[in-house]
Amino acid sequence: MTELAPHRGYLDRLAEGTVPFQRCTACGAAVFYPRALCPACGSTGLDWSHSAGLGTVHSVSVLFPRDAPPYPVVLVDLDEGFRVMSTVVDVPAEQVRIGDRVRAHVEPDGPRVVFTVLTGDGEGSRA
Amino acid sequence: MTGGLRGAAAVVGVAESDLGEVGPDRYAIDLAAQAAAEALGEAGLTTRDVDGLFCAIAGRGMAPLDVAEYLGVRPRYTDGTMVGGSSFVSHLHHAALAIAAGACEVALIVYGSTARSDSGRGRLAMGPPELPSYEAAYRPRMPITGYALAAARHMHEYGTTRADLAEVAVAARRWAMLNPKAFARDPLTVEDVLAARVVSSPLSTLDCCLVTDGGGAVVVTSAARARDLPRPPVYLLGAGEAHRHRSISQMPDLTVTAATESSERAYAMAGVGPADIDVVQLYDAFTINTVMFLEDLGFCAKGEGGAFVSGGRIAPGGDLPVNTNGGGLSYCHPGMYGIFTIIEATRQLRGEAGDRQRPGAELALAHGNGGQFSSQVTAILGTERTL
Structure with a gap:
């Protein structure tokens, strides 16, 4: 169905605690950020879906503000086939690596989606 | 159509305004006007001759109206294309198209910025965002974090090192030391760059x-009229444009820019390839730009940019002169830099570049970048002999 207010649709679903994205009913593309038409094929047939929240760090940059602790900005490729900008919250900034497997968490206050690092032993133990 | 554009128009006047730090009493449009007057002057023309106006000013949605009113220009063709720092190379392409189509005859491309002085008086160049952001909540510092994410991925995939990036900064500085107009002219070493404070790894x-003030202007006219004007015409032989994303998280491949497409179009129109180019002026907002653009413009293979720039290859005395004015890294960077790639390419092809002149330069490539590796525009310029 056609989404006329895609950002509103995104925020509403985020508020429910999911990691929303759209799936094109015509070509099957995973679409993020939310739109009124599919950037892959032009169809307006976009259905809301939500991610299982598992992904891989595609790139990372650590920012070093003069007056605050360093923090990472990451690009994460979700397993469903879309990429988001985010941050990683459970390990020191400089320990985040390209290729790390990560899990999404919704922060309702942001609102935003942040990630923790998955390790062989569980989550967040690499620090 | 593209075959008809090759050599149809020529750059006949170029100038910078005062650069560096101009102080709180001068506005962006004052610098644009200063550059316009000088560029028209060396072309033997006046504002009365201008019938095509091409300009963009950050944060000014109706910049062509501001500039035309201020200059007293009455254009019959106006183009306010705003694709970030590449806008002015795009304007050069559009000006040639408009001239070839008869829509105008004397095109003025013009820019001004007081990015440096603005920071001291609370003037903001950009207004609030008008579109929802899916990045801002994670506090990237833009534009640097966008380029940093691309650099990190390039290092991961191809083994590019911070020392390779530092070589770019050092080469730019060595060129700047040969340019009296350059803002940063102190000696710089790879060690200095590696020891500097990391902002966004x-x-x-x-x-x-740099963050400087500055403006620039470029006057373009038909090849026929250009031959009657004072300076040797610098012909536009080829141009190409491409963009695929705005936000860094939407860039299809962080290590490959749309410069692959824009340069392919420009080379095809010009009938030349990278091996034919004598001097390269590209938009070096960050050191990674130079590495990735040299790859995407075809001067080396993808992934080899780091090795390519090492050993002084792009510095004075090296095989391929890149950013002979000192670039955005050391010469000037007033918010948007693209127009200065055209100005320096023109001076090199006229043989006016002084201590930094590439002897016998006949073909130059000017490459603009806008956004976060987003808009890519390539122009190939040549002397009369290359027609």
């Missing part, structure tokens, strides 16, 4: 372009 303060 892997990029340090010395991997970043």
Whole structure:
């Protein structure tokens, strides 16, 4: 169905605690950020879906503000086939690596989606 | 159509305004006007001759109206294309198209910025965002973090090192030391760059372009009229444009820019290839730009940019002169830099570049970049002999 207010649709679903994205009913593309038409094929047939929240760090940059602790900005490729900008919250900034497997968490206050690092032993133990 | 554009128009006047730091009493449009007057002057023309106006000013949605009113220009063709720092190379392409189509005859491309002086008086160049952001909540510092994410991925995939990036900054500085108009002319070493404060890893303060004031202007006219004007015409032989994303998280491949497409179009129109180019002026907002653009413009293979720039290859005395004015890294960077690639390419092809002149330069490539590796525009310029 056609989404006329895609950002509103995104925020509403985020508020429910999911990691929303759209799936094109015509070509099957995973679409993020939310739109009124599919950037892959032009169809307006976009259905809301939500991610299982598992992904891989595609790139990372650590920012070093003069007056605050360093923090990472990451690009994460979700397993469903879309990429988001985010941050990683459970390990020191400089320990985040390209290729790390990560899990999404919704922060309702942001609102935003942040990630923790998955390790062989569980989550967040690499620090 | 593209075959008809090759050599149809020529650059006949170029100038910078005062650069560096101009102080609180001068506005962006004052610098644009200063550059316009000088560029028209060396072309033997006046504002009365201008019938095509091409300009963009950050944060000014109706910049062509501001500039035309201020200059007293009455254009019959106006183009306010705003694709970030590449806008002015795009304007050069559009001006040639308009001239070839008869829509105008004397095109003025013009820009001004007081990015440096603005920071001291609370003037903001950009207004609030008008579109929802899916990035801002994670506090990237833009534009540097966008380029840093690309640099980190390039290092991961191809083994590019911070020392390779530092070589770019050092080469730019060595060129700037030969340019009396350059803002940063103190000696710089790879060690200095590596020791500088990291802002958004892997990029340090010395991997970043300057923040200066400055303006520039370029006058373009038909090849026929150009031959009657005072300076040797510098012909537009080829141009190409491409963009695929705005936000860094939407860039299809962080290590490959749309410069692959824009340059392919420009080379095809010009009938030349990278091996034919004598001098390269590209938009070096950050050191990674130079590495990735040299790859995407075809001067080396993808992934080999780091090795390519090492050993002084792009510095004075090296095989391929790149950013002979000192670039955005060391010469000037007033918010948007693209127009200065055209100005320096023109001076090199006229043989006016003084101590930094590439002897016998006949073909130059000017490449603009806008957004976060987003808009890519390539122009190939040549002397009369290359027609």
